[in-house]
Amino acid sequence: MGVQIESRSEVDPAPRGLARLVDPGSIAIIGASDRPGSLGRRTVENLLDHSDFGGDCFLISRSGAQIAGRAAYPSILDVPSAPDVAMLVVPATATLTTLRDCAARGVRYAMVFTSGFGEVSDDGRHIEAEMARIARDSGMRIYGPNSPGLCNQNRRIGMLFSPAWQTDQRTGPIGIVTHGGGVGRAFMQASDRGVGVGLYASTGNEVDITAADFIRHMADADDISVIAASLEGIKDGGELAAAALYAAECGKPVVALKVGRSEAGARAASSHTGSISGAAEVNSAAFREVGVVEVDTLDELIDTAALFARKRPTGREKIAVYSVSGSVCVMAADALADAGLELARFGDATRRQLSEQLPSYAAIDNPVDLTSDVMADPQLSYDSLKTVAADPDVGAVLYPFPCDWGGISGQIAEATVAAQRETDVPVLPIWLSDRLGEGWTTLVDGGMTPMRTIRQASQATKRWVERGRWAVPKDWQPLPTGPARRDPVPREALSEAEAKALLRAAGIAVPEGRVATSAQEAVAIADALGYPVVAKVASRAITHKSDIGGVAVNLTDPHGVAAAFARITAAAMRHAPHVPVDGVLIEQMKVVEHGTEVFVGVHRDAIFGPVMTFGLGGVFIELFKDVARRMLPLTPASARALLAEPRCAAILQGARGAPAADLEALERLLLAVSDFVCARGDEVEELELNPVLVGRAGAGLVALDAVLVKRSRDGEN
Amino acid sequence: MGVQIESRSEVDPAPRGLARLVDPGSIAIIGASDRPGSLGRRTVENLLDHSDFGGDCFLISRSGAQIAGRAAYPSILDVPSAPDVAMLVVPATATLTTLRDCAARGVRYAMVFTSGFGEVSDDGRHIEAEMARIARDSGMRIYGPNSPGLCNQNRRIGMLFSPAWQTDQRTGPIGIVTHGGGVGRAFMQASDRGVGVGLYASTGNEVDITAADFIRHMADADDISVIAASLEGIKDGGELAAAALYAAECGKPVVALKVGRSEAGARAASSHTGSISGAAEVNSAAFREVGVVEVDTLDELIDTAALFARKRPTGREKIAVYSVSGSVCVMAADALADAGLELARFGDATRRQLSEQLPSYAAIDNPVDLTSDVMADPQLSYDSLKTVAADPDVGAVLYPFPCDWGGISGQIAEATVAAQRETDVPVLPIWLSDRLGEGWTTLVDGGMTPMRTIRQASQATKRWVERGRWAVPKDWQPLPTGPARRDPVPREALSEAEAKALLRAAGIAVPEGRVATSAQEAVAIADALGYPVVAKVASRAITHKSDIGGVAVNLTDPHGVAAAFARITAAAMRHAPHVPVDGVLIEQMKVVEHGTEVFVGVHRDAIFGPVMTFGLGGVFIELFKDVARRMLPLTPASARALLAEPRCAAILQGARGAPAADLEALERLLLAVSDFVCARGDEVEELELNPVLVGRAGAGLVALDAVLVKRSRDGEN
Incomplete structure (x- = not known):
């Protein structure tokens, strides 16, 4: 020492x-x-x-x-x-x-x-x-x-102890970074189906160099065109998000698997926002926002990265399905439908050519069922595959090989490789059988990186097409978050009245109201506001107000207000005698006509910092979790995208002939909430407006209830 | 000739x-x-x-x-x-x-x-x-x-033209029946990972012998213990359902893949029930009801059938995860959580033994991370795997092998096979790598039918455990349906008033009411019923009544009723001048206090006959499709199961301290609707009660609206 x-x-x-x-x-x-x-x-x-x-x-x-x-x-x-x-x-x-x-x-x-x-x-x-x-x-x-350790395949330098590396001889354009060696090694061995990796790093416990550092390195590296990541414990969400965005700006797609989605997020949560926002949901939202293509399984990670390495998507690709087996064609069409992909519509020229090339009982529409006649004449496959790939509506061809027929499959595979050489539309062979014969080897050697299941192929294609539609967000950078939080921070909840006062000052529409400390004062406030009014217990310590009888609605006269005051204070005394109560909040019962109840919340994720959740409010929040999320700060574009994402967006946009809701007011609200939180640094732990009653277009909205939890500075150094 | x-x-x-x-x-x-x-x-x-x-x-x-x-x-x-x-x-x-x-x-x-x-x-x-x-x-x-053709592997008789069959030498306990040869052949070639098939039939266009016939044959066959089916065009839903139920009674699980889920169901539909019930949803419901284990992909079909062939489940199995790689352990835990499976909790004895057997930095809880030390000492794997499998809480062990380490993997695989010989808890190896080395071969030869992805393994395990919980329904047989419908049948819709009259006669609670043909009569009916009342246009030809201004609610006096009558008849004349109108239905505005809106419908599926749909009613039906389905006839047990299945069941059962709804009345309603439809043979095409307002326990319910579409006999021979 x-x-x-x-x-x-x-x-x-x-x-x-x-x-x-x-x-x-x-x-x-x-x-x-x-x-x-x-x-x-x-x-x-x-x-x-x-x-x-x-x-x-x-x-x-x-x-x-x-x-x-x-x-x-x-x-x-x-x-x-x-x-x-x-x-x-x-x-x-x-x-x-x-x-x-x-x-x-x-x-x-x-x-x-x-x-x-x-x-x-x-x-x-x-x-x-x-x-x-x-x-x-x-x-x-x-x-x-x-x-x-790590290995630089393209330079053939192995700085690692794995006994398997000596057999990993393939080079390629994919860079891999993982937390965990097993995953990375499995990816490397996809070289046996032709997947080429140029650099593989597994950053372990990351005391200094992180996966984000490797993403930045690979974004700059000339020999890497696609970045694949398997991430377990992300050390700094902001750094990772910024690195991913940098890679996107460099034109390098990042495909990532988040490992550890099922980990219980042992988090304090005073709001729906907190309780329905698991680490996995936030992670997915953050990835999507910075253009990281999230996949669900290791195989999807490999297949998706390999597909990006073959071609960059435009986002407009429609798919042709092509096989020697009718039922396998239908399985592929099922999987594409599940993945939300669209089947290409062949033009007349394509159909005419196919009907000349194929037997009379073949299906000459998309999907193309070659029939088993191809066994007797592999040329069929070459001709018709070229025809299909040449159709102007076809952006990729899914080509499942149901089984191995030995030499016959070899010939069909050769025809496939030859046809691929003459088109830049990617032909994606899928080898369904566990028997890897001549056909398999021919596809691998021909650079076609065959996939292994229809579902994985269609999922990879979905990720690929969807990424083609994504664009680097303008004028936006993720917030720096610092190291991921390991431990909960001290928190303090504001009362509803305190929260609303802060929100009102920030230009967020909440009902007019004031806290009364006597029945007399309550009546005076109500008289000033105009009837009807609502009365709610005002206390930092009572969050579930209705559960203890702390709320009275639709109070139409002074007598009702006075009685409600008495009832509510008595209920608070009974249920929580040792808790400080500020009084009773008297509010205008501001009802937006024909309102739809939505939900706007922000909570601070341990890794990615403040995240906004928006969706359908009311009784079914936890049942349907019909919400979407965005990292703060919001931009007008990301606010609009957030509004359009949950399923209830259809209702807000005016489904089934119903009038549209005031989406402009909602967009302003989301931006105001984002500003409110961001202006306060790391002070806001949770903020939830639920319900927000949104009127018809032009009618505005009002946040009927509000929860605000701050980080407590007491006792901190 | x-x-x-x-x-x-x-x-x-x-x-x-x-x-x-x-x-x-x-x-x-x-x-x-x-x-x-x-x-x-x-x-x-x-x-x-x-x-x-x-x-x-x-x-x-x-x-x-x-x-x-x-x-x-x-x-x-x-x-x-x-x-x-x-x-x-x-x-x-x-x-x-x-x-x-x-x-x-x-x-x-x-x-x-x-x-x-x-x-x-x-x-x-x-x-x-x-x-x-x-x-x-x-x-x-x-x-x-x-x-x-078909092949009887166990007798080694091949009646088929496939050039691949000669290499399919393995025998086994699985019977396969498919529509489509490619799928079956791919299944056969899973023999290369040790999956043993005894009989494979592919029934083609089924002019006579159907898949259902093979299911019955295999249910009786001594050499077949598990039936795997890939079904595309089911010829007779009732026959298939009955055959599957027969197999279940014989103790033979049927695992099935429905091919063609994405086919657009070109069906006439006058109700939500029809429009949200695709062929795929009905198929899944029917399969579940007769104990058919539905899978989503070909690989799941193979893996699930192979798992049933290894052991029959009890339904109580909890799972241990065991691997040499920590990140792969976490991936498996993620996949099990996604599949809704439970991780086993090791007993103290297990933990003590593991901590003696494994290195100090290994994870000795479930999941068990052996660490890469196992590379130096495969005995580690044998000892600790035996310990894990012996834990009383462990019903199956998922064991992902992340990659191939050549001879080392061979030794670890040998230890795995040896450990499996000493326990009847199935150890499920998952070989993640595309490199199939010694370890792979050892697992295959050892009869362990290794799976290829963690997701497929966990999905197969999920299907297996869930089937263990299923029991043959008592006193129930599926209805005979006859051949699947190819073409739409002629249909006629009843007016709401006509439908409600029939339902009322069948003991189904609908509001009291009658059709008025003049304003005077409307007032007389309202006076007799008592105020408030509802007025609705009565016409077989107008289904979307509110869209044309054909509904008025909360009419509190004779003047309001007369005005509503005039308004509604004028609106009907304006919007549909050439349509016959019976008059205006005047109904008690029977409001069930604190009611929850649910939805009960029946439609006739082209394959499986009449199917009931139950779920959350109101504005979000089509958005969330929170429904479940059962084939008719319902039994009290299946009615209760149907009520408990949608997510909104939590609300009905009294979530978050709210009072429970009148589930007994709902059960009676479901059974009455089932009886109503079944008593009418094939007459009812669609029946929908939406919304049904369900009160609190004991408060009953009322079907506020009703649609009934009959099969028209006009013009039929």
């Missing part, structure tokens, strides 16, 4: 980027070993035997003078020049010391394979905090710990 | 069952050929070279005296004895003649491979009708046309 850490300014200044990490000039392996089966040995073999690494490689081993037939150094401090990368294959207990030594020796990037830190215990988390400090203080960047 | 058809009574009486079809004593191939690549030759080769068929085989060829080195007969009429089965590999134009010859010669079962009939044209449908007549008149049963 006596080693002095040189600050980065004293050594060669390292770039913040990762170019020298993924393509280093020199590498050290600390913990290199000759012991069979050890991680140290596999790491050495992967770099020396299975890579084309031409730079310096320093092996460091406390025990041996010779490793893999080379002289080894006892310590990283002894190497003759500062390596770009040091891989640490050392015991957990030696990690901090070794990292300090690396920093002292001027290592640019330290990769820590070792496990047993933050993923296991609080002690581990403290050690990780120390690693982060070393990185911050020294400028040396740290990758890991608990990482399987 | 001069051949006289012998009626079945004159020849050897054939059993109605299919035992001699799938295991015949003698077979004729009509259209046998030596021409390379021809269907005739492949059929001969499949039977003579690739089967173990010991019975007589007669080859019939008009052209050749010798086929495959055997003497051929010029006609089926020339064979020395009547074969059990004749396979027809003849041109479409020769099919009818050949079938008549077969019947004349006393063939028991004729299989028609030929295509180009009902699936292509109306002419083809007429020929099929003639085939059906031949079967009916002669007693000879016909399989096909447009069928690829």
